[in-house]
Amino acid sequence: MTSRAFLRLALGASAFLGVVLPQPSLGLLAQEPAHETAQDDKKQDEKQPDEKKGEKKDEKPEADAKSAKKPEKKDDKKDKDALKRPKLAAPTGEVTLVHAKRVLTRPGEELADADVLVRDGWIVGVGKGLTAPEGARVLEADVVCAGFLDPWSNAGVEPTSAFALDGTADSQTVEALDPYEDTHLRRQALRGGVTSARVQIAGRAPIGGVGAIVRLDFAIDVASTPKPEPVDAKADAAKAADKHAAAGDKAAADKAGDKKDEAKKDDAKSDEKKADEGKDAKKDDAKKDAKAEPAAPPRAAPKLEPPYGLSVLNPAASLAASIGIVRQGAGDPFDRIGEVDRLGSALDAGRRLNEQRVGYAEDLAKWEKEIADKEKQLEKDFKKAKKDREKEQKDAEEKGKEFKDKAYKEDRRPTPPVASPEDEVLARVASGEMPLVVEAHRASEIRALLDVLRNHPRVRLVLAGATEAAPLAHELAERSAAVIVFPLPLGTGRMPGWTEHDLGLAGALQSAGVRVLIGSGGSREGARDLALLAGLAVGHGLDRDAAFAALTLAAAETFDVADRVGSVEVGKQADLLLLQGDPLSPATRVQYVLVGGKVVLEPEAR
Structure with missing residues (x-):
């Protein structure tokens, strides 16, 4: 097998495994040490010149295959150090890492010098020595507790x-x-x-x-947003006509003026209609009872x-x-x-x-x-019931009587x-x-x-x-x-x-x-x-x-x-307080507030 063919086979296998293998979850996942990734990149760069040479001439295919299968040397000491450190998967959404001297996980329980990892509004990690993923926001406080x-x-x-x-x-x-x-x-x-x-x-x-x-x-x-007011189309049309007239835009002013005239006509028709309705209402009130049904309160x-x-x-x-x-x-x-x-x-x-x-x-x-x-x-008595019915039907025909099936009565459903x-x-x-x-x-x-x-x-x-x-x-x-x-x-x-x-x-x-x-x-x-x-x-x-x-x-x-x-635990929503002291001390100041993982209060916003 040539080096080019072997390389294609290896790339195809890696692509297949990338599709088949499941994606990492939101929790804390171990990743490969960083130095191994760098070695792999270097190795890939070294392979590219060999591939170009193979296109011109297939030389020493057996040697290339052996060199590809040759295992890499690893630094055991570096690998052990990497395994000691918790590694985090690449972030898939908004990620925040909170480090605190005290993490009050539950009433009466706390961790000293610990971290809380929040992803997409949920607590996905609580412990010591958590590493912030790339792109995560890092916050620090003396005390962290539930909101x-x-x-x-x-x-x-x-x-x-x-x-x-x-x-x-x-x-x-x-x-x-x-x-x-x-x-x-x-x-x-x-x-x-x-x-x-x-x-x-x-x-x-x-x-x-x-x-x-x-x-x-x-x-x-x-x-910061004013409460929306109800839209008044007639008032808007009148304002638009006045605005265009002041600006000297005759065509726009005429167009807006037409809308203004239409609005006035509509007002006149509305007033006539209300007057007619008022007359009819007076006639109807004479026929109605003195007691009127109270109107429903507005919501x-x-x-x-x-x-x-x-x-x-x-x-x-x-x-x-x-x-x-x-x-x-x-x-x-x-x-x-x-x-x-x-x-x-x-x-x-x-x-x-x-x-x-x-x-x-x-x-x-x-x-x-x-x-x-x-x-x-x-179902068990079906055959016997069928024979009995046929016999009763035959007897009725011989006697010249009308045959009627017996009505089936089913117990009434509760x-x-x-x-x-x-x-x-x-x-x-x-x-x-x-x-x-x-x-x-x-x-x-x-x-x-x-x-x-x-x-x-x-x-x-x-x-x-x-x-x-x-x-x-x-x-x-x-x-x-x-x-x-x-x-x-x-x-x-x-x-x-x-x-x-x-x-x-x-x-x-x-x-x-x-x-x-x-x-x-x-x-x-x-x-x-x-x-x-x-x-x-x-x-x-x-x-x-x-x-x-x-x-x-x-x-x-x-x-x-x-x-x-209610507590700082994995699997719960990140409603957290970052404090400068004990939660019940009157001298304690709230530094940050997270609600659903979102920072809604920061020191500069106080």
Whole structure:
């Protein structure tokens, strides 16, 4: 075989292997040492002159073949050193390598002098000595941890929906998210380390809507873009005509003037039409009832579409309710207790729906089995049934009677239960699929709620506020309930229900085994101070690791997003904080904030 033919064979084999072999994954993959690649390139350059010589004259083919098969000498010491260093595959998208003196992977767990590799928004590597791929951005910080989650917020929700007092169980918070709402407050929250929040519409209604976990950076870039105004074609035509007339463009001015005249004619026709409609309306009003059907309230907030929709981590994170909240007037104690009973009745409806569905599933399985058994029996008795039918048909003909086939009666298929959208949501809460967040403060109301929930052992209870919950801490722990505290110094002017507010509540509950979360009290601007609130709770008895968990992993687990956020682990989305010190220290500054792997806050942007 000539050197040229051998070279073609080798190139063809390498091309074939390049197609067949699978591509490397996104994880950390070992690559060949760099010096070997350089040797291969050098070897290829040396082969090119030999190939040209072979075109002129095929000389010493056996020698060329032997020299091609001759193994290369390798430097064993260099190879061993290369294997010690972790090698990374070439980046396929946006890549960031973060190096920190401390990486807080989970509450109570950390790595010293470690790296975090982020690719395409996901954490693909956590460890020591990771090498930055070519083209990757490298960031450094003293401390790296997961972004904070505020479990009690309203940032980014259209105000009318956020503070509505007449919500229903099937109302959806994601439909009330407004990309233009609270952009400056959400940016301040990001500066405070809060990357996501549980937001809620009608949170103070007796039974509110379905809350959502959202990232606070959704549509944050619209802060520099004015909110679009409705287009007025007639006004635009008039402005265009005036502009062209001033510029001396007669043809364009005439054309724009025609549009202006048409707009005036349309206005005249519209006014005539409105006048006619007004006359007809007056006649119709005389025939109608005095009571008119109230108009549906306008929905000011648009439904989120991608890319904003990608920031919704859990669109059905919880169902909100409240007990004993002063909404209008002073509030009667009997009315407050009555709210507990109404909430219990709603949960009863959800439980009944679940029981009906279980019964329907059993009846359907039984019906399907009976139908299958009958079909087998019919197949088995088919020949006998055919002979009997032919005999009956012959007898009918002999007697001059009309023959009629016997009607086959099949057992009726079970009917599935019918449910309203509200009952659908309540059924999910009653089964434990969705947490129930109840804002309640007085001990009597919390005790009444726990009594009602004895009939609903599957309900995942989360109390918000719980000002007087300390005496009931052991009962809450037995219930496996979580409590969202708001450890803010309130002073003397306190709202009803908050008179016994104590900064030591979080520590007392945590000592009794209750899962404690820390929220901003359902406000629009409080998320920016979440770390400060956690520090106050630590200063009044809350364990430091428990406080850090309350802001990260514990909150993510409570609202079913721990598979994506809440800790710094491979396979999770890169919502990260790069800090100059301890996360709960009031002196700590946030250097960088990554949300979904994207750097949304840098030191020069503060």
